[in-house]
Amino acid sequence: MSATIYDVAREAGVSMATVSRVLNETAVVKDETKKRVLDAIAKLSYRPNAVARGLASKRTKTIGVIVPDVSAAFMAELVRGIEDVARMYHYHIILCNSDGLLAREVDLIGTMWEKQVDGIIFMSPALLTEHVNTFEEAQIPIVLCRTDDPEGRIPSVNIDNSGASIDAVRYLHKKGRNKIAFLGSIHHEGTLTSERRRGYVAEMENRKLTPIFIDTAREEYQDALLAVRTHVTMEPIDAILAANDEMAIAAIHAILDEKKSVPKDIAVVGFDNTKLSMMARPELTTIAQPMYDYGAVAMRFMTKLLLDEPISTFRVVLPHQILEHASSADV
Amino acid sequence: MSATIYDVAREAGVSMATVSRVLNETAVVKDETKKRVLDAIAKLSYRPNAVARGLASKRTKTIGVIVPDVSAAFMAELVRGIEDVARMYHYHIILCNSDGLLAREVDLIGTMWEKQVDGIIFMSPALLTEHVNTFEEAQIPIVLCRTDDPEGRIPSVNIDNSGASIDAVRYLHKKGRNKIAFLGSIHHEGTLTSERRRGYVAEMENRKLTPIFIDTAREEYQDALLAVRTHVTMEPIDAILAANDEMAIAAIHAILDEKKSVPKDIAVVGFDNTKLSMMARPELTTIAQPMYDYGAVAMRFMTKLLLDEPISTFRVVLPHQILEHASSADV
DNA sequence: ATTGCTGATGGAAGGACTTCCACGCACTGA
């Protein structure tokens, strides 16, 4: 079939140990010998078998990536960030979707271990004790991405979601908005949305404003569309802070459907700065998180862990920023 | 460290061969023995090492997935389809982005080979001879996905892009539109867009209509927005068939920006039925391709290849369908 | 009682690499 390291050794007249050394640059090999080996490799168009390599070295150069759903709004960009950095460091990624189901997540971590991945980048709606336990059993380097560990046990990469909401409320209030509603679904604690909601509530109270909630079952366009439509006719509000862009756009459309104006009657601010925000009319003011960077930084973090590079902090916090567009512009 | 098959064998008082048989159900094992083995596995919380397994069996249960860019409009859904089916059949996927660069694609196929993947699902803007050659060298089962091999050498899963355009032109013409423009970028042959353009031209000529082209550099929102804005003021048209949804939405916005009406003045039809189509105002008429199914079917196809199941055709053609919405409704 | 099967299991040889240990050679310093 295809050439093995042994064939290369014979062709070059050296031992397989030497070929391995050339391949991995793991020791000095005389230039002349090295050349012979490289020639033999080229001649036989030899490519090392990564599986055998993995078995012998106990390092597979692959990283497991567990996400709730790649096809969700901006997960793909994040995954792209991971993969790009992975490639730079000669890693590959095994991608799995968990749908945020604990059982599946636990199972996946097990499978990742079977596959002998060198590390796992993990995303989940909320981190539970079960997760942490599984991580500990698995004994694999883990980096949480867009998933907070409130107790800071696991290395993580996040933005300050609560702080971002605070900024948003401040921003809207400065624009003279007082009846600011929060559009999101109710989840258990530890969720991204719950953090965002927390910041919202804190800053509203801080400013002696009454929090208003527009709750949806799921965090989706259709649900949000209906919820906002209904709410707008019932209670007077002049601004909406949505838990994500998709819902924010639903809010815009719902408001327009009810013959009100954005931003004149109601300003809308989204979350995440997905492509969607640019594709709405009026364009959406949104809180930008660097989605690509999320993945890129998490993967870079992973390589640091793997290569024993010094790490300054276990909880990386990425910057966020309000990007102002027409949906909340001054009237 | 962690238990090996040998430990399990000792614990259960059998040979490792028997453990392997229990694990793989590759031969009959007496019920009582099997129970002892399973108990031992549970007791040691043993999980087989997939790498060692891969080396010994020459099957890794992993599939390489090469896409131009996961973060592109609907690639993520497609990848999700692949992964879901892969999981059903106990496969995993290694995901890589090629950016559609030939050199990277060739390199990736090589790396996939190193990784000893059982098969490759391959997506590319256009299939070239170099690809086919590399496939042949690699000797790995390949399934093309959303990538046509005009010569039908490689198994593939596609829709009839040219036919879809024909349908779209027919549809618009029946609605009384005569000045139908095609919005897309000019690529070399073999591209999806080129197929779509081909069908458009064919049906326009068939109906004695003059083809009108709005060309963009890249197939993106911004490029399309500018191109359409400019074009609309110069040449009278009453319909636009866009090469994808993103550009179609750009077209809608450009038309509105120029104070014209959609669909009254100009009807717009998109391609791909991404989530975006629902999120536009007016909602976008689009040619639906089953994006999730694209991936799911391709992966299912792959498993058939791998499991030697009978295959009816090497070129799977998925159905498409015009989904009518407000952007092209009767006025 | 002997032969011939079959069902259940053990033994051992790979599979393609990495890596540790040892060794030869040329050269250095006393």
Added chain:
DNA sequence: TCAGTGCGTGGAAGTCCTTCCATCAGCAAT
């Protein structure tokens, strides 16, 4: 001249499985 020092290299063990071949007990058929 001889021990000491490295560099460059070979040999072989080890990694954890799968799988082929052999074995063996038990039972039906002759």
